[in-house]
Structures are given as structure tokens and as C-alpha cells.
Amino acid sequence: MGNRFPTGGKRVTIGDVAALAGVSKGTVSKFLGDGDYYIAEETRARIAAAVAELDFQPNAIAQGLVRRRTQTVGVIVASIANPVYPEMIAGIQAVLEERGFTLIIGSSEGRPEREAGIVRSMRQRQVDGIVMASVTMRDGEVAALVGDGLDVVLASRNLARGDLVDAVVVDNVAGARAAVEHLAGHGHTRIAHVAGPQDVVPFTQRRQAYCDAVSDAGLDADPDLVTVAEASTLEAGADAVRRLLALPEPPTAVFVGSDGMAIGALEHCARAGVVVPRDLAVVGFDNIWVGRMPGISLTTVDSHARDVGTRAAHRLLSRIEARWEGRSSPPPRPAAAETTVLPAELVVRGTCGCASDVPLRALAPSS
Amino acid sequence: MGNRFPTGGKRVTIGDVAALAGVSKGTVSKFLGDGDYYIAEETRARIAAAVAELDFQPNAIAQGLVRRRTQTVGVIVASIANPVYPEMIAGIQAVLEERGFTLIIGSSEGRPEREAGIVRSMRQRQVDGIVMASVTMRDGEVAALVGDGLDVVLASRNLARGDLVDAVVVDNVAGARAAVEHLAGHGHTRIAHVAGPQDVVPFTQRRQAYCDAVSDAGLDADPDLVTVAEASTLEAGADAVRRLLALPEPPTAVFVGSDGMAIGALEHCARAGVVVPRDLAVVGFDNIWVGRMPGISLTTVDSHARDVGTRAAHRLLSRIEARWEGRSSPPPRPAAAETTVLPAELVVRGTCGCASDVPLRALAPSS
DNA sequence: CTCCGGTAGGAAACCGATTTCCCATGGCCG
DNA sequence: CGGCCATGGGAAATCGGTTTCCTACCGGAG
Structure with missing residues (x-):
């Protein structure tokens, strides 16, 4: 016999092929592998026929065991x-x-x-x-x-x-800096940051670069403007931006550490009646495909x-x-x-206040 | 010796554990497994110590080979x-x-x-x-x-x-029907359908259900209103809806076979100056998370x-x-x-013309 | 006529586990 | 006091391949 019970379809092994071809397992293996072994043309043909007839598929587990990869x-x-x-x-x-x-x-x-x-x-x-x-x-x-x-x-x-x-990695520092500088270029001086969880390295880098860029540009370096979300999710992003907007002196722009959080932020703004980019300019990071949708049109940094x-x-x-x-x-x-x-490029769309993409939002009045 | 060259860190095997514990491989295996074998308490302790000391991790490949799973x-x-x-x-x-x-x-x-x-x-x-x-x-x-x-x-x-x-599966028939009926309930009579690739079964089911629902409701069953996209992508969706809108007598509503295509369709509408839902009501299928974003607010069928x-x-x-x-x-x-x-529920948002969610879109005027 | 190298292919060890089979004890029962 | 069962654990086969080692044949060179 040979094959156990629960196998369902009895698998065909190299031994079966060898038997059918009238050679040893070793020879079949040599034929199948890519090492250069001497095998007579006639033998090759017999093995090939047997392989085809039995539809032999080598067991990758067994191979892995001996090859150690x-x-x-x-x-x-x-x-x-x-x-x-x-x-x-x-x-x-x-x-x-x-x-x-x-x-x-x-x-x-x-x-x-x-x-x-x-x-x-x-x-x-x-x-x-x-x-x-x-x-x-x-x-x-x-x-x-x-x-x-x-x-x-x-x-x-x-x-x-x-x-x-x-x-x-993507150049988080250059990317974050580009985001902040772009916003500063629009005249914003109170630029906030929603940072992702700080046990994730890219988020710390983006946050640090944000801080550096802010002080390099001589902007408001109010520590209250930096808020750390506890996860890179829509909800956490919404919540973070809510906190920022509740500040006595709220920011007019925000650089968000990930698109997920940025879109959550956008969602919050829509709910709260905060008009983006008029009341708050938003720049994200990652360039996930959703961001390019007309209704969202998120300005972001491409993380490729x-x-x-x-x-x-x-x-x-x-x-x-x-x-x-x-x-x-x-x-x-x-x-x-x-x-x-990898270089990180700024992708300018509608949420940062550039004219470029805003029209699409304006085009959709109430029905 | 024993271990080959490229292994890098020499893996510890059950044999090493056995040797250290002064028992046979078989006994170690019995200890590790969950079968009920008799093993003296004192032996157990020695094996456990050896396992801990060597930080032994069984080789799943070897296990897979013999267990056949x-x-x-x-x-x-x-x-x-x-x-x-x-x-x-x-x-x-x-x-x-x-x-x-x-x-x-x-x-x-x-x-x-x-x-x-x-x-x-x-x-x-x-x-x-x-x-x-x-x-x-x-x-x-x-x-x-x-x-x-x-x-x-x-x-x-x-x-x-x-x-x-x-x-x-999700109930594609009921879902598609619900979508069509919802649109019909809004007074639409020319309801189109963007179908996904017809070698994908759910897409054929949705299409068929759409057809049935349309004729059951006594609506315009114009074959031109059904267009098949060649892939379930944004681009294909955009293209399909473009074709529909170019019809001599364009539809006023469309049921799209997947959210991906539906969002592509939305994107096309925005570009083409077609106002959703006023000029065209849209219902998708799947309820992917993007659809619930304020700027998109896609009415859809949840496919769970x-x-x-x-x-x-x-x-x-x-x-x-x-x-x-x-x-x-x-x-x-x-x-x-x-x-x-699984039941499929209609998720009503803004793109179908219900009042419910549209305000969010209206809230975002140009800056 | 031997020896040697190039061909061809079989036998068996091996990879790292699991599992079966079998052999020791030792205590208890009859 | 012999036998049997409950414990405890070792030896070896096995899983399905790969690879090493070894043998055998054959033709040509020395």
C-alpha cells in the first residue's frame, strides 16, 4: 500500500515516476533539477513521459527540507x-x-x-x-x-x-519639509502637525522634520500645534484635528503624517463645517489612491x-x-x-489652497 | 560538524535538544507534541530545560513533511x-x-x-x-x-x-435588486448598469439581477443601457459611464457593479461637469471604506x-x-x-439623490 | 592488452522531525 | 512466585525529495 488515509487524492511521488520510467529516484531527481548530470537521451525521454503521464508535481515541502531553502x-x-x-x-x-x-x-x-x-x-x-x-x-x-x-x-x-x-525608505525628511514649506509658501504661519504613533520610525522622522522645517522657516513653533495620534487611522486623524481646532489659537494649516489620518481629518472638517482649504489647509503623506478622487483631492507627499x-x-x-x-x-x-x-515628491491637489484642483470641488453644488 | 555552510546561524534541531537532555529524539518529540505519552516528571524537566537553553524552535518544514499537513x-x-x-x-x-x-x-x-x-x-x-x-x-x-x-x-x-x-457569498441578486428598486423609487425610469467583467461570477449575477429588476419594475429595458467594463477598475468605470452618457438618450441613474468602478464613474462625472446626483444618480456595490468619505458619499450595497x-x-x-x-x-x-x-444591504448616502447625505457636499463651496 | 577518461545510472545517506514498535522495569494480583 | 499491566523511553522506519559516492561500460591512447 503506502499511502495514509486522510490524504484524499493519493499524491504521486518521485518514486512513482521512477518506477514507471524504470529508473531510480535519484535519476529522476537529476533529470528534474538543473544540475548538469549525464543522462542518456533515451532515458530522459522515458522520464519525461512518466512525469507527464502521472502529472508529477514535486513536493515543495520535501524539497525545502533537504535544500534548506x-x-x-x-x-x-x-x-x-x-x-x-x-x-x-x-x-x-x-x-x-x-x-x-x-x-x-x-x-x-x-x-x-x-x-x-x-x-x-x-x-x-x-x-x-x-x-x-x-x-x-x-x-x-x-x-x-x-x-x-x-x-x-x-x-x-x-x-x-x-x-x-x-x-x-522614502525620504521622509525631505517630504515633510516640502509639505511644510509649501504651506508656508501660501502664507500660513500657524502650521500644525498630526503625527502618527511615535513607535513607528517614519512617523517620528516626519515629525522631527516638520519641527525643523517650522523653525527653519521662522514660523510659529508652538508645541501645542503638534499632536500625536494613537494610530494611523481615519478616526485617530479626525480626533487629532478636532483637538487642534479646539485650541485657543487654532492653526490655519496642518501637515498630517499619513493620508489615512489626513482623510479622517478631512472627514471631521466636513462634519464640523470647517471648510478645507479656506479654513484649514491640509497636506497628507503617502499618496494613497483615494486621495486623488475629486471629492477628496488631497495634497500629499508621495511615498512610492x-x-x-x-x-x-x-x-x-x-x-x-x-x-x-x-x-x-x-x-x-x-x-x-x-x-x-527614494525621493519623496509633493503632489499638489486641492486641500492645500492652490487653485489647481479646487474647481472640481466647487463644481459640485447641492442638487 | 554536521551543519552545512550557507546556513548562517546554525539551527538547533531536536537532536541537539535530545543530546543535551540525555534522551532520544523520539522522547523529545513526544514531550513537545500533545499526544499522551508517559514521560517521567524528572525527564520532562530536563527536556524543558534543554529546550529553553537552546531556544529550540521546531522546523515546520520537517514537521509538515511527516505530518502531511x-x-x-x-x-x-x-x-x-x-x-x-x-x-x-x-x-x-x-x-x-x-x-x-x-x-x-x-x-x-x-x-x-x-x-x-x-x-x-x-x-x-x-x-x-x-x-x-x-x-x-x-x-x-x-x-x-x-x-x-x-x-x-x-x-x-x-x-x-x-x-x-x-x-x-453575498446575496448579489437581492443586493442588485435593492439598488435598482431604490433608484426606481426616486422616479428614475432610465436606469443603466455598468457591469464588471463577465467571467467573474458575481458580476454576471449582479447584471442578471439588474435586468430582472428593471423588467419587473416595468422600466426602460434598453439593452444600450447595459455596458460591460473590461476590468473592475476606476478607469474602466469612468470609461463605461462616459459611454453611457454619450448615448442619444442617456440614463438618469446608473447601478454600477462595483465600488471601484462606481468611484471611477464619479471621477469621470466630476471631470465632465456632470453633477451627481442631479444629472446622474449612482449606486455602487461592495461598500469599500472610501465610499463613505464626505467628498464621495457613495450610495452602495454592502457586500460584507x-x-x-x-x-x-x-x-x-x-x-x-x-x-x-x-x-x-x-x-x-x-x-x-x-x-x-449573506444578506446584502443597501447603504444609502449621497450619490443616489436621497437628501440624507448630500448636505456635506454642499457644505464645501469654493474657497 | 591495460589504463584512463567520459558517460550513465544505481544505492544509500541525509534533511528534521513524528510515530510505531519494542524492550525494560517494577508493583500488584492471583 | 510467576505473570501481567502500567510506566518510561530507546531504535528505527518514514515522509519525499536531493546529492554524494560508487560502479560499469565503452572507446581510444599508451
């Missing part, structure tokens, strides 16, 4: 529901699957302990590498991972020391999520391949980590 | 960038990972051949089951999969014969994506577990497939 990479995001990530995942997916890799994805929901759990689970599953997007893990823990021999690439987040772990994804994936791939190409004796001296910084 | 399920979506899917994935994720399952996801981008490729790859990776969301695969092929012993649950798509494959995800996941889990619980002799007679239909 699974052609699988893990992707950890903060929340799949946040539109930034699907975009990034699509980028990663595109390059990886072309190379025959499969993605397993985990969503930490912003909780560090879940993040650690996901990493553990991925390692147990022997992923060949991990793309960590916007993690909350502390620098030391991340560094420990790579020190431990795991290939990791950070996406849209970097460590203080850039030489420890590869990273692909998809691009970040593809670059991170390429970086990870080359690490993985480097590790395995040197399968001759020399223990692979890992290449130094590097951080790729 | 991987605690992994595949999810196939049409496009991860389409906001409906992340929502659904989040639902699936939530229930599966609580049970220790890992998700591997594949995006078919609507191309049937990629879909088949993804299924192949997932099977090779020995997934325990697959959730197929909105597939374009033909009924027969899907049925063949389950006939082949793979556990499959369809999400937001069902087969003509509901007893072949489990499915969790997240719910569909959690239900599909539960269904899949119970199938998987059924298969393995009966690990006694009797070949598991598979339970009959069933189709779960």
Missing part, C-alpha cells in the same frame, strides 16, 4: 487594511513571484508582541528572508535577527545605524509604496542569492547593509 | 490592490492565525492562467486548503480540484451547482467582505479538521458542500 519569503505589515500596504505588497509580489518565490504575509496590527510572534512563526516555516514594513520592533531586536543569519530587508523604515540591516516594495524585494533577493551562490567552502561574508532612499 | 492555507484574490480583498484577507487572517495557520496569498490579476499557476504552486507547497476569492476559473476546474482531494472554499463566488464546493472572509475561513477550517480527525480507518466521507449566503 523554501523559496518563500515573509512580509510583515502593520495592517493589511491600510491601503499603503497592499500597494507595497503588490510591488513585492510582482518581483518575487517572477523568480518563483511565494509570499507569506503577516499583519502585526501595530502590536509589537504580535510582530515577534509572526517572525517566530516565519522562521519556523523556514522562510528564506523577510521584508519588514513599518515595524515597531526595536532596533536591537531587528539587528539580532540578521545577526542570527536571517535575511531581512526593512521597507519604509530604517534603523539608526544604516549599516546593520538593509532598508528601502509600490516602488519601495519592488526595491525591497530586489534587495532581499540578491541577499538570498548571494548566500546560496557561495555554496563552495568560503563562509559567505555578508555584504554590508545599505539603505536606499 | 502544513498548517498553511492559500488565499487567491483577483488583485490585492483592490480594497475589497485586503478587507476579506483581514477577516480570513483573523480566524486562521488564531488557530495557528499561516496564510500564503496569491494575486491572479484576473488572468485565469495565472490563477491556475498559483493553485499549482500552492498545492506543491502542500497547503492544507485554499480560499478562492472571486475566481475566474471555470466551474469544472474548480470542482476537479476538490475532487482531487483539496479542501477549497469559494469566497464571494459560487458555482452553478452549490453542492460541489463550499462557498460563502470581511464577514465573507471570516466565514470562509471557518468553513475551510472545519473541513480541514474533519479530514484529520477521522484519522482512524474510515476513509473520511466528505461532508456535503454548502453555500452560505
Whole structure:
């Protein structure tokens, strides 16, 4: 017999192929693999026929066990529901699957302990590498991972020391600065900031850059103008802007640390009768697709999520391949980590007060 | 020695633990597993200590090989960038990972051949089951999969014969009908339909239901009023509505097969100076979060994506577990497939011409 | 006629677990 | 006092491949 009960359809193994072709398992394996072995043309044909007849599909689990690599990479995001990530995942997916890799994805929901759990689970599953997007893990823990021999690439987040772990990030500093300067250029002097959770590195960078830009431009550097949201969500954004507008001397413009929060802010303004951009100019960060909708028309900074994804994936791939190409004796001296910084451009639309896109909003009077 | 070169950090195996604890691998395995084996308290303690000291993490690949199950399920979506899917994935994720399952996801981008490729790859990776969301695969092929012993649950798509494959769907017929009837209730008689690609089952159902509802209500059943978009995207939606508006006798209302296309349609209207809902009332389908933004305020039908995800996941889990619980002799007679239909509710907002939500749009005059 | 290198393919070890089978004790019952 | 059952744990087969090692044949060179 051979096959257990609950298997349902009995899987065909390499042994079955070998038997049908009248050769040994080893030979079939050699035929299937890409190593250069001597196999007679006639034998090749017999094996090929057997493979075709049985519709043999190698068991990737068994392969993974012996090869010690699974052609699988893990992707950890903060929340799949946040539109930034699907975009990034699509980028990663595109390059990886072309190379025959499969993605397993985990969503930490912003909780560090879940993040650690996901990493553990991925390692147990022997992923060949991990793309960590916007993690909350502390620098030391991340560094420990790579020190431990795991290939990791950070996406849209970097460590203080850039030489420890590869990273692909957008230029948060330049982006935030561009946002603030653009608003200042409109004559605003009380420019507020809604910051995302400060355990997420990009949000701290954006906040810091905002502060620097504000003082560089000689604007009102009132600490009350900076408010930190407890999550990068619509609700938190709405709430943050509510607090800002309740200030004795409210801001006339606000730079929001993410589009999600910015759109929440817009929602709040609409509800509260605050007219954007007349009463409050708004600039977001990320350039998620929703922002370009006519009814929203959010001015924002493009964080090139998809691009970040593809670059991170390429970086990870080359690490993985480097590790395995040197399968001759020399223990692979890992290449130094590097951080790729993508430029961040301001995307001007209607919410900042430029004339450009506002008409579309004006075009929609009450019915 | 023992460990190969490129491993980086040498993994600790069950053998290492066994050696340290002074027992055999088998005993360690028995200790770790949940079967009820006799192990002396003192031995348990020694093993536990060894496990802790070495920080042993079992190799899931090796486990998968012998157990013939991987605690992994595949999810196939049409496009991860389409906001409906992340929502659904989040639902699936939530229930599966609580049970220790890992998700591997594949995006078919609507191309049937990629879909088949993804299924192949997932099977090779020995997934325990697959959730197929909105597939374009033909009924027969899907049925063949389950006939082949793979556990499959369809999400937001069902087969003509509901007893072949489990499915969790939303009530497309009732939803589409509600949309049409709502518009008819506003006095519209020329109600158009923008249908999604007709190789996607829900889109055909919605289209059919639209047709039925239109004739049942005695409205204008002009075939020109039905236009099929070649993809469920913003662009395709915009283009479709453009065609409708160019008709000699254009519609005054349109039911769009998905929110993505509906929002694209809205975008087109804004550009073209068509005022919604005055000149054209619009109702979408899906209720993606963007639609509730004040500047968009899309009336739509809720397709409960997240719910569909959690239900599909539960269904899949119970199938998987059924298969393995009966690990006694009797070949598991598979339970009959069933189709779960979730109700679809109309979500009334501003684009259909009800007074309810329009004020928000009116509140935003030009600056 | 041997020896050698190029072909061809089989046998078996191995990857890291799980699980079955089997062998020891030791205490209790008859 | 012998046998049996409840404990406790080791040895080895197994999962489905990959890869190393080894043998065998064949033709040509020495």
C-alpha cells in the first residue's frame, strides 16, 4: 500500500515516476533539477513521459527540507487594511513571484508582541528572508535577527545605524519639509502637525522634520500645534484635528503624517463645517489612491509604496542569492547593509489652497 | 560538524535538544507534541530545560513533511490592490492565525492562467486548503480540484451547482435588486448598469439581477443601457459611464457593479461637469471604506467582505479538521458542500439623490 | 592488452522531525 | 512466585525529495 488515509487524492511521488520510467529516484531527481548530470537521451525521454503521464508535481515541502531553502519569503505589515500596504505588497509580489518565490504575509496590527510572534512563526516555516514594513520592533531586536543569519530587508523604515540591516525608505525628511514649506509658501504661519504613533520610525522622522522645517522657516513653533495620534487611522486623524481646532489659537494649516489620518481629518472638517482649504489647509503623506478622487483631492507627499516594495524585494533577493551562490567552502561574508532612499515628491491637489484642483470641488453644488 | 555552510546561524534541531537532555529524539518529540505519552516528571524537566537553553524552535518544514499537513492555507484574490480583498484577507487572517495557520496569498490579476499557476504552486507547497476569492476559473476546474482531494472554499463566488464546493457569498441578486428598486423609487425610469467583467461570477449575477429588476419594475429595458467594463477598475468605470452618457438618450441613474468602478464613474462625472446626483444618480456595490468619505458619499450595497472572509475561513477550517480527525480507518466521507449566503444591504448616502447625505457636499463651496 | 577518461545510472545517506514498535522495569494480583 | 499491566523511553522506519559516492561500460591512447 503506502499511502495514509486522510490524504484524499493519493499524491504521486518521485518514486512513482521512477518506477514507471524504470529508473531510480535519484535519476529522476537529476533529470528534474538543473544540475548538469549525464543522462542518456533515451532515458530522459522515458522520464519525461512518466512525469507527464502521472502529472508529477514535486513536493515543495520535501524539497525545502533537504535544500534548506523554501523559496518563500515573509512580509510583515502593520495592517493589511491600510491601503499603503497592499500597494507595497503588490510591488513585492510582482518581483518575487517572477523568480518563483511565494509570499507569506503577516499583519502585526501595530502590536509589537504580535510582530515577534509572526517572525517566530516565519522562521519556523523556514522562510528564506523577510521584508519588514513599518515595524515597531526595536532596533536591537531587528539587528539580532540578521545577526542570527536571517535575511531581512526593512521597507519604509530604517534603523539608526544604516549599516546593520538593509532598508528601502522614502525620504521622509525631505517630504515633510516640502509639505511644510509649501504651506508656508501660501502664507500660513500657524502650521500644525498630526503625527502618527511615535513607535513607528517614519512617523517620528516626519515629525522631527516638520519641527525643523517650522523653525527653519521662522514660523510659529508652538508645541501645542503638534499632536500625536494613537494610530494611523481615519478616526485617530479626525480626533487629532478636532483637538487642534479646539485650541485657543487654532492653526490655519496642518501637515498630517499619513493620508489615512489626513482623510479622517478631512472627514471631521466636513462634519464640523470647517471648510478645507479656506479654513484649514491640509497636506497628507503617502499618496494613497483615494486621495486623488475629486471629492477628496488631497495634497500629499508621495511615498512610492509600490516602488519601495519592488526595491525591497530586489534587495532581499540578491541577499538570498548571494548566500546560496557561495555554496563552495568560503563562509559567505555578508555584504554590508545599505539603505536606499527614494525621493519623496509633493503632489499638489486641492486641500492645500492652490487653485489647481479646487474647481472640481466647487463644481459640485447641492442638487 | 554536521551543519552545512550557507546556513548562517546554525539551527538547533531536536537532536541537539535530545543530546543535551540525555534522551532520544523520539522522547523529545513526544514531550513537545500533545499526544499522551508517559514521560517521567524528572525527564520532562530536563527536556524543558534543554529546550529553553537552546531556544529550540521546531522546523515546520520537517514537521509538515511527516505530518502531511502544513498548517498553511492559500488565499487567491483577483488583485490585492483592490480594497475589497485586503478587507476579506483581514477577516480570513483573523480566524486562521488564531488557530495557528499561516496564510500564503496569491494575486491572479484576473488572468485565469495565472490563477491556475498559483493553485499549482500552492498545492506543491502542500497547503492544507485554499480560499478562492472571486475566481475566474471555470466551474469544472474548480470542482476537479476538490475532487482531487483539496479542501477549497469559494469566497464571494459560487458555482452553478452549490453542492460541489463550499462557498460563502453575498446575496448579489437581492443586493442588485435593492439598488435598482431604490433608484426606481426616486422616479428614475432610465436606469443603466455598468457591469464588471463577465467571467467573474458575481458580476454576471449582479447584471442578471439588474435586468430582472428593471423588467419587473416595468422600466426602460434598453439593452444600450447595459455596458460591460473590461476590468473592475476606476478607469474602466469612468470609461463605461462616459459611454453611457454619450448615448442619444442617456440614463438618469446608473447601478454600477462595483465600488471601484462606481468611484471611477464619479471621477469621470466630476471631470465632465456632470453633477451627481442631479444629472446622474449612482449606486455602487461592495461598500469599500472610501465610499463613505464626505467628498464621495457613495450610495452602495454592502457586500460584507470581511464577514465573507471570516466565514470562509471557518468553513475551510472545519473541513480541514474533519479530514484529520477521522484519522482512524474510515476513509473520511466528505461532508456535503454548502453555500452560505449573506444578506446584502443597501447603504444609502449621497450619490443616489436621497437628501440624507448630500448636505456635506454642499457644505464645501469654493474657497 | 591495460589504463584512463567520459558517460550513465544505481544505492544509500541525509534533511528534521513524528510515530510505531519494542524492550525494560517494577508493583500488584492471583 | 510467576505473570501481567502500567510506566518510561530507546531504535528505527518514514515522509519525499536531493546529492554524494560508487560502479560499469565503452572507446581510444599508451
